[in-house]
Amino acid sequence: MSKQSRRELFKGYAFISPWILGFLFFTIYPILSSLYYSFTRYDIMRPPRWVGLENYVVLLTEDDIFARVMGNTLYFVVLGVPAGIAVAYLLATLLNKKMRLRPVFRTIFFLPTLVPVAASAEVWRWVLNSNWGVINAWIKAMGYPIIPFLSSTALAKPSLILIHCWGQGTAMIIFLAALQDVPQSLLDASVVDGATKSQQFWHITIPMTTPAILFVTITQLIGMFQYFAMGWLLTEGGPNYSTEFISMYLYRNAFRFFKMGYASALAWILFIAIVSFTLLAFRSSDRWVYYGGN
Amino acid sequence: MALSHVQQAGAARRSKQRTERRAVVGRVLLYTLVGSLSLVFAMPLLWMISTSLKTDPQVYTAPPIWLPNPIRWANYPEALFTKKPFLLYTWNTIRIAIPSVIGAVVSCSLVAYGFARIRFPGRDALFFICVATMMVPFQVRMISLYIIFRNLDWLDSFKPLVVPHFFAGAYFVFMLRQFFMTIPQELSEAARIDGCKELGIYWWVILPLAKPALAVVGLFTFRNVWNNFVGPLIYINHERLFPISLALRGFYAQYSEEHLWQYMMAASAATTAPMILIFFLTQRAFVEGISVTGIKG
Numbered sequence: 001m002s003k004q005s006r007r008e009l010f011k012g013y014a015f016i017s018p019w020i021l022g023f024l025f026f027t028i029y030p031i032l033s034s035l036y037y038s039f040t041r042y043d044i045m046r047p048p049r050w051v052g053l054e055n056y057v058v059l060l061t062e063d064d065i066f067a068r069v070m071g072n073t074l075y076f077v078v079l080g081v082p083a084g085i086a087v088a089y090l091l092a093t094l095l096n097k098k099m100r101l102r103p104v105f106r107t108i109f110f111l112p113t114l115v116p117v118a119a120s121a122e123v124w125r126w127v128l129n130s131n132w133g134v135i136n137a138w139i140k141a142m143g144y145p146i147i148p149f150l151s152s153t154a155l156a157k158p159s160l161i162l163i164h165c166w167g168q169g170t171a172m173i174i175f176l177a178a179l180q181d182v183p184q185s186l187l188d189a190s191v192v193d194g195a196t197k198s199q200q201f202w203h204i205t206i207p208m209t210t211p212a213i214l215f216v217t218i219t220q221l222i223g224m225f226q227y228f229a230m231g232w233l234l235t236e237g238g239p240n241y242s243t244e245f246i247s248m249y250l251y252r253n254a255f256r257f258f259k260m261g262y263a264s265a266l267a268w269i270l271f272i273a274i275v276s277f278t279l280l281a282f283r284s285s286d287r288w289v290y291y292g293g294n
Numbered sequence: 295m296a297l298s299h300v301q302q303a304g305a306a307r308r309s310k311q312r313t314e315r316r317a318v319v320g321r322v323l324l325y326t327l328v329g330s331l332s333l334v335f336a337m338p339l340l341w342m343i344s345t346s347l348k349t350d351p352q353v354y355t356a357p358p359i360w361l362p363n364p365i366r367w368a369n370y371p372e373a374l375f376t377k378k379p380f381l382l383y384t385w386n387t388i389r390i391a392i393p394s395v396i397g398a399v400v401s402c403s404l405v406a407y408g409f410a411r412i413r414f415p416g417r418d419a420l421f422f423i424c425v426a427t428m429m430v431p432f433q434v435r436m437i438s439l440y441i442i443f444r445n446l447d448w449l450d451s452f453k454p455l456v457v458p459h460f461f462a463g464a465y466f467v468f469m470l471r472q473f474f475m476t477i478p479q480e481l482s483e484a485a486r487i488d489g490c491k492e493l494g495i496y497w498w499v500i501l502p503l504a505k506p507a508l509a510v511v512g513l514f515t516f517r518n519v520w521n522n523f524v525g526p527l528i529y530i531n532h533e534r535l536f537p538i539s540l541a542l543r544g545f546y547a548q549y550s551e552e553h554l555w556q557y558m559m560a561a562s563a564a565t566t567a568p569m570i571l572i573f574f575l576t577q578r579a580f581v582e583g584i585s586v587t588g589i590k591g
Contacts, residue, residue, distance in 0.1 A: 008414050011492050015408025018401040019424060022461025027427050030438035037437065044441070094328050099321075107577070108332045111339060114569045116521045118542035119562035123338045126345070126555065134341055134358050166335060173581055226431045229523045233543075250433050255528065260437055267433040274431055 038264035048261065055265035066266075068241050069249045072157065076245060077224045077277070080161045085216055088168040092175035093201075106176075110169035121233035124163050125150070150235055153242035160231055160243060164224075171216045178212035179205065210289040218281050225274050246270050339566075346370070346559035353555050366556070373557035374564055377548060382534065383541035390452050390537055391519040397460035398515040399508050405462040406470030407496050411482060421471070428464045432524070440528055454529040455522070459515065466511045473507040474500060509579045513572070520569055538565045 013020070038055055040048035059066050091109050095102060112120065127134045128149035136146040149159040186204055195203070206213075228247040231237070237244035237252075246266065254263035297305070340360070345353060346369055348362040374380035409421050443454045477500060485495045501508070519537075526540045533544060545561045573580060 005414075008412055012408050012412040012414030012417060015412060015492075015496075016405045016420065016462075018460065019405040019462040019467060020420075022401075022458065022463075023424070023427065025442075026439065026458055026461060027430070027435065030435035030442065031430065033438040033441075034434055044444075091331070094324070094331070097324060099324060099328065103577075105328055105332050106581075107574075108336050110573075110580075111570065112335065114517065114521075114573055115339070115562075115566045116539050116542065116569075117523050118539055118546070119342070119566050120338065122542075122546055122558055122562055123342045126559075127338055127341060132354055134337075137355075137358050166338070177581075222429060222431070226433060247433055250436075254437050254440075260441075264437055267431070267437065270431055271434050274429065278429060 034264045034267055037261050038268050040261040042260040042264075043258040044260060045258075051261070055262050056269070059262070059265055059269065065241060065244070066249065069244050069246055072242065072244060073225065073227075073246045073273075075157060076161070076227060077221065079157075080164050081217065081220045081224050083161055084165050084168050084220060085171065085213065087165040088171035088216065089175050089213075091168070091172045092179055093205075095172070095176055096179045106173075109172055112167045113169040117229040118233060120163075120167075121230055124230075125234055128159055151239055153240055156235060156239060156243045160234070163230060163234075164227075171220065174212055174216055175209065178209040182208045207290045211291055214281070214285050214289050218278055221277050221281060222274055225270060225277070246273075342559045342563050342566075345556055346373075346563050348556045350556070369556050369560045370564060373545075373549070373554075373560040377557075378541065378545060379534075380541075380561070380564070383536055383538045386452075386535060386541075387520060387537040387539070390455050391516050393456045394459040394519050395512045395515045397456065398463065398466060399511050401460050401462040402466040402470055402511055403501065403504070403508060404496070405467050406474055407500060409467065410471045410474035411477075411495075411500065412492070424464050425468055428468075436528065443529060449529055450532050450535060451530075452535070455519070455525050466514070470504070470507055470511065473504060477503055506579060506582065509576070510582065513576055513579055516572070517569060 037048060039050060039052055041051050041054075042048035095106055095109070099105075125133075128136075130136055130146055130148045130151045133149070135149075139146055147155065149155050182205055186208070187200055190200055190204055226247050227245050228251065231243050231245055232248055232251070235243045237248050247270070250263050250266045250270070253259045253266060341358075344360050344362060347365045347367065348359070348369075349364065349366050352359050352362055409417060409424075439454070440449075443449055446453075448454050448457075481499050481503075482495050485499050490498065521539055522537075523539045526537050530536060530540065533541075536544065542561060542565060546558050549555070549558045549561075
């Protein structure tokens with residue numbers, strides 16, 4: 001290797017050394033050791049005890065709660081991700097039109113992402129409470145039966161999805177930027193060809209923004225599988241485990257029951273689930289994503 | 295049958311009026327839709343502020359009251375300062391946030407510079423790995439990280455929350471790398487001819503040009519630290535070290551026992567307000583930061 005390129009090599013690695021160190025200590029080592037723990041029984045007090053595949057077998061065959069947990073998580077991902085994306089895209093489309101006070105509206109829709117999760121959980125607890133919540137107090141006053149948002153097993157998950165849609169400010173901004181990148185020349189040309197607004201939307205706007213849609217889909221998929229804070233604060237998995245998601249069950253097993261090995265196995269099952277869904281999304285993307293390449 | 299000029303003009307004018315009317319109706323619909331949606335989105339926060347200013351009897355009415363009368367500003371100092379040390383919690387959050395922001399900006403810019411401005415073997419493969427790590431869920435590392443920090447005796451301190459920021463998180467490295475790559479090589483070359491070493495180019499040429507992007511890294515890190523819940527939940531047990539995100543739960547536990555919802559809402563509003571203020575002052579940076587990664591990512 002020439003002296004020049006050796007110098008470049010040294011410089012390059014020197015500059016990225018913080019990342020390399022972090023990668024080794026905070027990423028690779030924890031990943032590998034959690035894989036190891038998943039094959040053990042480990043309660044922190046005593047050293048880990050190797051049990052082979054026992055954790056995985058129990059999780060997948062005997063643990064009824066885990067079956068519910070997995071079902072809840074999949075329900076949440078499959079319904080919640082599209083719902084959130086649809087809301088974000090709708091808002092972005094609306095905000096893309098010229099109107100007065102547009103910055104004000106944009107701020108209002110983005111505000112939920114700035115509120116600490118504990119604060120918004122408390123507020124939503126108040127708004128959705130079955131007896132004296134804002135919505136139900138009003139419904140009761142009008143003489144209708146209350147809606148048990150968070151206290152019924154049927155409505156708890158949809159209520160959480162509702163709150164998730166409320167917090168779609170970031171995705172909305174991403175879509176706004178993508179919408180503004182749609183070439184006006186294409187839209188103008190389509191008008192000449194006689195396209196209606198609806199045709200413009202479905203055949204130009206949406207296809208031209210599919211890269212952003214893919215990005216948001218994948219990042220939201222990854223995030224939704226790890227959903228924890230809002231659900232934990234509002235329902236702590238209830239009622240009756242109807243809102244217990246994988247991350248919460250994991251937390252419970254690790255920090256309440258001190259079953260670190262079991263929790264690690266849970267984490268790896270979660271990892272596999274995320275990778276599978278992400279790969280699916282990427283594979284399918286060849287069919288519906290259009291990279292215009294400006 | 296040909297229309298006369300007058301008839302044609304009349305038809306044209308009526309068609310124009312129809313289009314204008316349609317446009318007006320469209321506008322009205324748009325504003326109605328956007329207006330009502332913003333009310334729905336703002337409702338929880340409006341409720342938070344409204345309740346925080348209520349006197350006791352007005353809190354639990356049915357149907358609920360939106361405009362408290364009288365407005366009780368005293369709720370705020372009472373909620374924040376009398377029962378729990380709110381200032382201490384805020385100070386804790388700041389003690390975590392400031393080093394984190396410095397760590398993130400410095401380490402991410404250094405690493406992004408390496409990935410963007412220096413050619414070396416293995417660069418692209420390593421960058422791909424860097425980006426791929428974003429897909430690993432936190433839960434996979436969570437337990438091991440807890441055990442690592444426990445063995446280092448770092449639990450119940452701010453170290454587990456601050457130190458990782460000094461090791462260049464993938465999200466910001468990615469973003470800054472994209473940005474640094476847009477700076478023309480000629481600028482680096484010119485500095486090199488003038489005798490600048492690589493670190494000098496980084497400091498004197500690239501960084502000043504990247505101020506907006508660096509501001510985004512700082513702001514986003516600040517927001518993430520301010521709102522981070524799971525990290526403090528796992529690593530910190532002593533109440534005197536709670537940052538705001540964790541301390542809020544302490545507030546709620548105490549006030550809900552005494553049925554003091556107005557205090558809970560006042561505490562919530564007080565912990566949200568600083569973040570909203572910062573957002574207002576730096577709106578453009580927030581929006582640009584999100585858009586740049588979103589559409590080019």
